[in-house]
Amino acid sequence: QKEVEQNSGPLSVPEGAIASLNCTYSDRGSQSFFWYRQYSGKSPELIMFIYSNGDKEDGRFTAQLNKASQYVSLLIRDSQPSDSATYLCAVITGRRALTFGSGTRLQVQP
Amino acid sequence: DAGVTQSPTHLIKTRGQQVTLRCSPKSGHDTVSWYQQALGQGPQFIFQYYEEEERQRGNFPDRFSGHQFPNYSSELNVNALLLGDSALYLCASFLQGSNYGYTFGSGTRLTVV
Numbered sequence: 001q002k003e004v005e006q007n008s009g010p011l012s013v014p015e016g017a018i019a020s021l022n023c024t025y026s027d028r029g030s031q032s033f034f035w036y037r038q039y040s041g042k043s044p045e046l047i048m049f050i051y052s053n054g055d056k057e058d059g060r061f062t063a064q065l066n067k068a069s070q071y072v073s074l075l076i077r078d079s080q081p082s083d084s085a086t087y088l089c090a091v092i093t094g095r096r097a098l099t100f101g102s103g104t105r106l107q108v109q110p
Numbered sequence: 111d112a113g114v115t116q117s118p119t120h121l122i123k124t125r126g127q128q129v130t131l132r133c134s135p136k137s138g139h140d141t142v143s144w145y146q147q148a149l150g151q152g153p154q155f156i157f158q159y160y161e162e163e164e165r166q167r168g169n170f171p172d173r174f175s176g177h178q179f180p181n182y183s184s185e186l187n188v189n190a191l192l193l194g195d196s197a198l199y200l201c202a203s204f205l206q207g208s209n210y211g212y213t214f215g216s217g218t219r220l221t222v223v
Contacts, residue, residue, distance in 0.1 A: 004152075034211040043200055043214040044153065088152055090211070097166050098143065098202070098212055100152035 003027060004091050006101035014109050019076040021104050023089030026070070032092040033065055033072045037085045038103065044088055048074065079108045114139075114215035116201050122221045123191050131186040131218045135203030141165075142184040143212060144176060145200040153200055159184050160206060188220075196222045 005024050013019045021035075032051050036044035050056045050063040050072065062075040072091075076083055086103040093099065115134045123129050135142050141160045145153035155168035159178035173189045182203075188195055198219050202212035 006152075032211075036211070036214075043198075043217045046211045046213070049211050097155050097158060097168070099155060100145075102150075102152040 002101070003093075003099050004089055004101035006087075006089050006104045008102060009105040010107045011104055012107045012109060013079050015079060015081060017079050019079045019083065019106055019108070021074040021076070021087050021089075021106065023072045023074075023101055024070055025072070025089075025091045027091070027093045028067075028070065030070075030091045030093045033063070034090040034092075034098070035061075035063060035072075035074045036088040036090060036100075038088055039085045047087075076106075079106075081108045081110050084108045114201055114203050114213050116199075116215035116218050118218060119216065120219045120221075122223060125191055125193060125222055127191050128187065128189045129191060129220060131188075131199050131201075131220070132183070133186070133201030133203075133215060134183045135201075136213045139203035139205050139213070140182050141204050141206050142178060142182065143202045143204075144184070144186045145202065146170070146195075147198040147200060147217075149197075156186070191222045193222050196220060 035048045038044045048063040050065045056063045060077045064073045086105045088103045089101040117132045143158040144156040147153040157167040162178045175187045178184045198217045200217045201215045204212045
């Protein structure tokens with residue numbers, strides 16, 4: 001079982017819709033959870049981080065964490081074509097080795 | 111305020127050669143991690159340096175080694191290059207004790223031919 005699992009996609013949504021990206025993790029001791037966005041050929045860029053159960057909102061982005069279910073998600077409201085990228089879920093466990101999933105490719109159709 | 115800087119941006123090497131990649135962390139950060147990202151995959155953790163020592167290591171062979179200097183900058187060395195070492199190598203930095211995610215450099219694209 002991979003430590004961090006994501007559906008590779010592509011996830012295709014129309015412009016203006018809500019995109020929902022999901023991630024599960026295997027280690028119950030995981031403490032911190034991050035979403036990075038990565039455009040093709042570029043390095044990952046931090047979008048959101050969340051530590052506590054529940055929702056955290058930042059502009060059009062909402063991160064959701066459910067530690068009991070070992071599940072973290074990212075919602076993107078009013079999706080734009082510029083949101084088309086690969087979204088990487090990452091988890092810190094223990095001594096701060098940031099572990100990534102393989103990423104979900106999002107395509108926002110104009 | 112400079113972010114994480116990596117050099118070189120691109121590199122082509124021949125199988126069996128050795129390569130050194132360099133990273134300067136973001137100002138105020140003291141910890142550097144290195145990642146390998148193959149095409150279509152998420153970044154894979156190689157190792158992390160703090161206080162000039164390797165603190166954690168991922169599942170990479172001893173051909174991969176590193177160093178951290180007193181100014182917190184770091185080098186990644188790969189010996190006896192294989193075709194499979196072709197990837198984007200990412201350096202990330204953060205400040206120990208902080209609660210924020212890593213900041214990534216723009217990466218070094220290594221091609222082994």
